[in-house]
Amino acid sequence: MTDQHVLLIRLAGPLQSWGIAGRFAHRDTHSRPTKSGVIGLCAAALGMDRDEPLGELSEVRYGVRADRPGTRVRDYHTVGGGTFPLRPRDLFLDHQRAAKATAPAPPDVFGDVDLPSWYGSPKYVTTDPASGALVSKEVRRHALITERWYLADAAFLVGLEHADRVLLERVAYALEHPKRLLWLGRKACPPTGDLALDVVRGTLWEAFESHALLPDAVDPQDAMGIRPWAWIESPKPLPGAGMPDQPVRFDADGGVHSLRWEVRHRITITPHAPGWDIIL
Template identity: 60%
Template sequence: MTHVLLVRLAAPLQSWGAVSRFSRRDTHSRPTKSAVIGLCAAALGRDRTAPVDDLAQLTFGVRADHPGTPVRDYHSVGAGRYPLRPRDIITDHRRAAAVSASMDTATGPGFGHHELADWYGAPKKISADPVSGALVSGELSRTALITERWYLSDAAFLVGLQHEDQGRLEAIAHALEHPKQLLWLGRKSCPPSGTLAVGILRGTLAEAFATKQLLPHPVQPVSGHRPWAWIQAAPGTPGAAPVNDQPVSFDPGRRIHTTRWETRRRITLAPTASGWEDIIL
């Protein structure tokens, strides 16, 4: 008999990177297995170099109750001037030395002067721009690096983790509600909201997704709403497609993902589908 741990992933912003490179940071339309397994590993307090074989063995599925809206965030890094606070030069000798070398003490205020807060400097790796003389940031002194980052706004997903060992799922559920490390939904700027672990049910992912109502959300679903779900399947399953998000290692020195297979289907909620009040961890 298999059991399914249901995990609620909802927040003002989520970002599930799949092929992010350099200045463009994209987001998948739904949570990836790699990201969710990483979330569970962080909750359990595991180091990035620790094995995740036991977590990677879990069968993964996700139901898009509220897919959310893609939003683009514009970033610029480097160039320009930066406010220099008096406490910066007191606590960081490198900044103090750089500012001291760049300031004209014959015409400008020295350290301790009450007008020091009106001067400008860069937080780190500062140098004088050869054209303007302003203190700017290292190699990016003349040209700002423009980055493009994508998020899902107001999305809500129901993730399912299936396994025969109920005890393993109970340990993950407890960790998600009492995490040993900070948790976020894809990026550090995306903390989760509300309860994460919402229950453990007997059965399969398809059965769990069909027997539980949509997640509570400010936007109430219309009658007859049939959300999409993606459920991990065995290789060769008819209609299954490959996805390159099966985690092998999160070690920064050798981060490895392999291919798994999943099917995509509409979920029709059963007429007797129950809410969350009857789910007990």
């Protein structure tokens, strides 16, 4: 049997958000990091383009241990409504605004003063009485209320299992020397501390059982007796255990994902398991 190796990744921060089905006005978060989100994190660290094939990166076996599950919080958001400064892009993207904004100034308004043509009154554009600057009115009269869900104060230990140790070491190096900005599912959620912890020999189950809880997950004095949940990917289909987060490709339209399967386990961490004091 081919030897397996596991890259252990620490995902912790004030906020995390791992969407599954959220779109537009409702942006959900899963209770734990998704495989698609973590593979996207690794691809960004490696500097891969969105249309670039994921190759072996999508073939890793995925697992996540919830050392501290966190608390779900709802963020109240409003989009649109009010007035906004007139931007150059408004003239490029809206032909009606462009036509109005480039029309000559009416003589009955400005008299004989020779003003540039953009001093006309474009559609949905008015003058801010306070500053006198041109501002663009939103077409919608009422703001759109959106829901955005996050996990607050959570800490997860993610494992990526593969036979190719060199691949995992390359990903580990990239996570600590990323070519692009990294975040925990959404741009408003930067990670804290180190991401890549270690590449260890064995399976996901063995790695989760043989390594202590993350230091920022629980007080070490309270760690005795705690058996965290872990979700480990299954190599074969299982009824009722499907997750629609297997990345096929990433692109500007949200990417393409397929179904994978996973099993939930209670993890009993080996007594006196090595901690992270040296690594962190």
